[in-house]
Amino acid sequence: xxxxxxxxxxxxxxxxxxxxxxxxxxxxxxxxxxxxxxxxxxxxxxxxxxxxxxxxxxxxxxxxxxxxxxxxxxxxxxxxxxxxxxxxxxxxxxxxxxxxxxxxxxxxxxxxxxxxxxxxxxxxxxxxxxxxxxxxxxxxxxxxxxxxxxxxxxxxxxxxxxxxxxxxxxxxxxxxxxxxxxxxxxxxxxxxxxxxxxxxxxxxxxxxxxxxxxxxxxxxxxxxxxxxxxxxxxxxxxxxxxxxxxxxxxxxxxxxxxxxxxxxxxxx
Amino acid sequence: xxxxxxxxxxxxxxxxxxxxxxxxxxxxxxxxxxxxxxxxxxxxxxxxxxxxxxxxxxxxxxxxxxxxxxxxxxxxxxxxx
Numbered sequence: 001x002x003x004x005x006x007x008x009x010x011x012x013x014x015x016x017x018x019x020x021x022x023x024x025x026x027x028x029x030x031x032x033x034x035x036x037x038x039x040x041x042x043x044x045x046x047x048x049x050x051x052x053x054x055x056x057x058x059x060x061x062x063x064x065x066x067x068x069x070x071x072x073x074x075x076x077x078x079x080x081x082x083x084x085x086x087x088x089x090x091x092x093x094x095x096x097x098x099x100x101x102x103x104x105x106x107x108x109x110x111x112x113x114x115x116x117x118x119x120x121x122x123x124x125x126x127x128x129x130x131x132x133x134x135x136x137x138x139x140x141x142x143x144x145x146x147x148x149x150x151x152x153x154x155x156x157x158x159x160x161x162x163x164x165x166x167x168x169x170x171x172x173x174x175x176x177x178x179x180x181x182x183x184x185x186x187x188x189x190x191x192x193x194x195x196x197x198x199x200x201x202x203x204x205x206x207x208x209x210x211x212x213x214x215x216x217x218x219x220x221x222x223x224x225x226x227x228x229x230x231x232x233x234x235x236x237x238x239x240x241x242x243x244x245x246x247x248x249x250x251x252x253x254x255x256x257x258x259x260x261x262x263x264x265x266x267x268x
Numbered sequence: 269x270x271x272x273x274x275x276x277x278x279x280x281x282x283x284x285x286x287x288x289x290x291x292x293x294x295x296x297x298x299x300x301x302x303x304x305x306x307x308x309x310x311x312x313x314x315x316x317x318x319x320x321x322x323x324x325x326x327x328x329x330x331x332x333x334x335x336x337x338x339x340x341x342x343x344x345x346x347x348x349x
Contacts, residue, residue: 105333106289108306109326112313116323200291200306204314221296 020237027230045231055228058216062196065130065212070191072135074184077142082176085150099143102136110137111204118205125207133205134195141194142187149183189247193240277344285333305329 030040
């Protein structure tokens with residue numbers, strides 16, 4: 001039974017990691033083909049990422065979109081999460097369900113909605129459109145993290161502040177909001193990484209005139225493989241793993257992934 | 269198993285919706301006859317400029333995924349009682 005468990009775990013880990021390992025190894029290839037096992041070792045394709053104007057622009061665009069849309073997503077989601085939990089609203093579950101609906105549906109539906117919206121407004125193919133569409137789509141993540149924080153927060157804390165004479169505004173600013181900040185940051189990080197990786201919404205909203213990193217990768221893949229794509233993939237993996245490792249170490253990632261805080265405290 | 273069932277069902281739903289909407293993998297690895305609805309919708313909307321057709325398929329996809337989510341949650345809620 002124990003051996004079986006090990007074999008199973010090894011297979012699962014291998015299946016998940018194998019594509020990443022292949023991509024990482026290919027990115028150090030010396031020639032420009034998808035040779036595996038690779039021939040020679042070179043960092044040429046990483047230099048290409050920065051020296052090639054097309055790739056560099058795509059990286060800068062993507063970082064800009066991810067940073068601003070994640071911030072906007074937190075700004076949209078935090079008041080919503082707060083109001084839904086702090087006040088007695090009859091339709092609160094329905095509104096919350098509406099908030100997480102984009103994640104219950106295939107993303108192409110949100111993408112088509114955004115496409116129709118922007119073209120009916122007469123603005124199409126602009127950078128701001130991608131930022132706003134991503135912000136709305138990914139506001140789901142900070143909505144979930146901040147709602148969880150609201151739910152697990154001790155209601156005695158804001159009550160104590162108000163008993164001590166703070167008006168609702170002061171108790172929100174000095175008690176509730178600081179308690180929400182870690183989950184706002186967690187939501188920001190999740191929205192940032194997913195926005196960086198998002199293809200279909202960015203592609204359909206961009207109308208071929210804005211190129212984010214995933215769009216650039218797909219466009220290049222249509223004309224055949226270059227190791228630069230593998231190098232980009234490795235950079236992506238590094239960004240995502242460092243972000244989430246930082247949050248697992250310093251933030252409360254486990255709690256927001258659904259772990260029971262009482263159990264986490266006991267193990268600490 | 270009974271305690272873990274809601275979580276297993278939630279995992280099933282997530283994987284189901286995720287795969288139902290998968291776009292990049294079928295678009296790259298499959299020939300046009302392997303395309304998923306997602307690829308087809310995006311293809312119609314961007315390359316063929318046939319937005320109404322794309323919207324109709326998107327609505328179908330919406331109903332399909334919400335239907336599955338609804339049925340599974342309803343089933344789960346009913347059997348728990």
